[in-house]
Amino acid sequence: MAKLYNESIPERVTxxxxxxxxxxxxxxxxxxxxxxxxxxxxFETLNN
Structure with a gap:
């Protein structure tokens, strides 16, 4: 069975x-x- 995991990513994600x-x-x-x-x-109306 395959291992399911994520490797850590060195770049910072904003x-x-x-x-x-x-x-x-x-x-x-x-x-x-x-x-x-x-x-x-x-009925949908926009009241500006």
């Missing part, structure tokens, strides 16, 4: 994360998004 502008954009978009359900239909 953690990835979203930019501040991306987070602000998504938060503002979610605040402006309005979803209304009427009977069996769903």
């Amino acid at each position: 953690p990835l994360g979203p930019k501040d502008d991306t987070v602000k954009f998504l938060l503002n978009f979610s605040k402006a998004l309005s979803v209304m359900k009427i009977k069996n239909m769903t």
